[in-house]
Amino acid sequence: MRSYKAKTVEPISLPSREKRNRILEEAGYNAFNVDAADVYVDLLTDSGTGAMSGEQWAAMMRGDEAYAGSRSFHELREAVADVMGFSRVVPAHQGRGAENALYGVLVEEGDTVLNNAHFDTTRAHIANQGADPVDCPVEGARDPTHDAPFKGNFDLARGRTVVDDVGAENVPAIVVTITNNSTAGQPVSVENLRQVRELADEIDATLVVDACRFVENAYFVKEREDEFADWSIADIAREQLTYADAAVMSGKKEGLTNIGGFVAMRSGEYREDDGGVDHDALFERVKQRAILYEGFPTYGGMAGRDVAALAVGLREAVEPPYVEDRVEQVRELGDRLKEAGAPIYEPVGGHAVYVDAGAFLPEIPREQLPGQALVCELYREGAVRGVELGEFAFPGADRMQLVRLALPRRTYGREQLEHVAETAAAVAERREEVSGLEVVAEPPMKELRHFSAELRPVE
Known part of the structure; x- marks a missing residue:
């Protein structure tokens, strides 16, 4: 049971699949380039995206x-x-x-x-x-x-x-x-x-x-x-x-x-x-x-x-009701994703659930950015926005191929968590159809390329 109630609400809507496909292409297959109005559940980051008291x-x-x-x-x-x-x-x-x-x-x-x-x-x-x-x-x-x-x-x-x-x-x-x-x-x-x-x-x-x-x-x-x-x-x-x-x-x-x-x-x-x-x-x-x-x-x-x-x-x-609500909601999302068949990093952390994209899309090699491919498919399937923290974000580094789903604080409810899990399950059902990606344009500073680079599907 949450220790707070909502006083202000903001409407959200789920774009059609046709529109989502078009948005992905126009965004260069980079979720950072997608307008927030076109996102249904936004788990790109927990930085500055929560609700204030x-x-x-x-x-x-x-x-x-x-x-x-x-x-x-x-x-x-x-x-x-x-x-x-x-x-x-x-x-x-x-x-x-x-x-x-x-x-x-x-x-x-x-x-x-x-x-x-x-x-x-x-x-x-x-x-x-x-x-x-x-x-x-x-x-x-x-x-x-x-x-x-x-x-x-x-x-x-x-x-x-x-x-x-x-x-x-x-x-x-x-x-x-x-x-x-x-x-x-x-x-x-x-x-x-x-x-x-x-x-x-x-x-x-x-x-x-x-x-x-x-x-x-x-x-x-x-x-x-x-x-x-x-x-x-x-x-x-x-x-x-x-x-x-x-x-x-x-x-x-x-x-x-x-x-x-x-x-x-x-x-x-x-x-x-x-x-x-x-x-x-x-x-x-x-x-x-x-x-x-x-x-x-x-x-x-x-x-x-x-x-x-x-x-x-x-x-x-540092008030106990706040932090308990926070960590336990992230754990709930982790449990729902596991039930949906998504391989996740365990134990689940405090601000996000990290999906193991390498295990989720095992047919896509590291150089074809399986994490970014999964980010795009989660958006294509349910307008859920996450962020890749693997080869795309850290090129050449010894990193896991992860997709972070970061929960904004005091923002989403159980229904949104259910939608995220259902979206992941739907992607898993057609994972063999998912193709890798390649970078076609990127900024000179490679450490920040994932914020603005553009990609395309590998033929």
């Missing part, structure tokens, strides 16, 4: 639009301190703006940055600085059938091997993404974060947590890590972040807003051993870069009303 809308009406020193900024700073434990915050218009502000001063050409698994924009920002983004997933992380509680963990042995190869002086940062979006939304244990903290201290690296889904991660920690079974979600959420020097946050996820983000950093008093990181200098450099790219440090590219809504959303995200 009445308290958030009320906060927007009270938002302070002052250019400098707005009341809304102070509300956000207090919320970040209370919920996440960081005393300093630099707002940005969204997560990738925060990444630009942080990695633009932290990473230089020739550096190597370690991550449990870089997501697309993170990888692109690291590469744009002339650095090498290296993934360190644990064993079994790329096996959709492997049963383990924390498949999102950072592989310490792999990380130390890379450090030995490139030299500690060339690894300025280690990033841990919680939950691990590129590994099917899998959680990271607190014990693993402690161990990564030790590695960062050994090599004097800055430890960054990509905290977009830190509350969902806390939910899994409470379920699966015995030490925290009796802790509250809010306390676990804060504990996870005590090991980081800085956090990058997209408010469009667990800030429960439609726009916004920030870099959060701590002051020196938080940890006696700072691992060689000068927190004061880092904060000043990030703030100055944010002024250049995002705006004054008390609004960061957001309207004051959006800053106010983000402050409220952060507090709502």
Whole structure:
């Protein structure tokens, strides 16, 4: 039973099959090029697509639009301190703006940055600085059938091997993404974060947590890590972040807003051993870069009303009814897809169900992009929009061929989940008819090609 009720509704409609076929062709077989009005159930992303609460809308009406020193900024700073434990915050218009502000001063050409698994924009920002983004997933992380509680963990042995190869002086940062979006939304244990903290201290690296889904991660920690079974979600959420020097946050996820983000950093008093990181200098450099790219440090590219809504959303995200509703709805979608015969990555993560496109369409070779082919067929069959996270999104990388179906927060009901499962079942019945795809036009930066590239069916 949901812990909330709907106050505002938006009509949706299912285009005819003839129209869907035409739309796919005109979109270059890329779901990003499809208009939202032509999508029936939109699972492209959970970023900024959810419904805000009445308290958030009320906060927007009270938002302070002052250019400098707005009341809304102070509300956000207090919320970040209370919920996440960081005393300093630099707002940005969204997560990738925060990444630009942080990695633009932290990473230089020739550096190597370690991550449990870089997501697309993170990888692109690291590469744009002339650095090498290296993934360190644990064993079994790329096996959709492997049963383990924390498949999102950072592989310490792999990380130390890379450090030995490139030299500690060339690894300025280690990033841990919680939950691990590129590994099917899998959680990271607190014990693993402690161990990564030790590695960062050994090599004097800055430890960054990509905290977009830190509350969902806390939910899994409470379920699966015995030490925290009796802790509250809010306390676990804060504990996870005590090991980081800085956090990058997209408010469009667990800030429960439609726009916004920030870099959060701590002051020196938080940890006696700072691992060689000068927190004061880092904060000043990030703030100055944010002024250049995002705006004054008390609004960061957001309207004051959006800053106010983000402050409220952060507090709502750690409330047990919200996070339980959230994770359990994603699990329900996973159960329905399995019943429909779709092979999925298990255990199911906190924000999305990832379909194993390689197993779903085994006749389509990797180079013909089975994940993108499945994305197109889900749209063709039921106007369901997902996103490919395989060879198309990460060309040449050692990645699974996955299709992510990300649920917007507090948005869809059981009927929409049923439609998604029925759509997947219908595609499965005619899977032998599905052809692969080839790229015919793409942008120069390959790390971002899936946002705008155009494709065509392989003859």
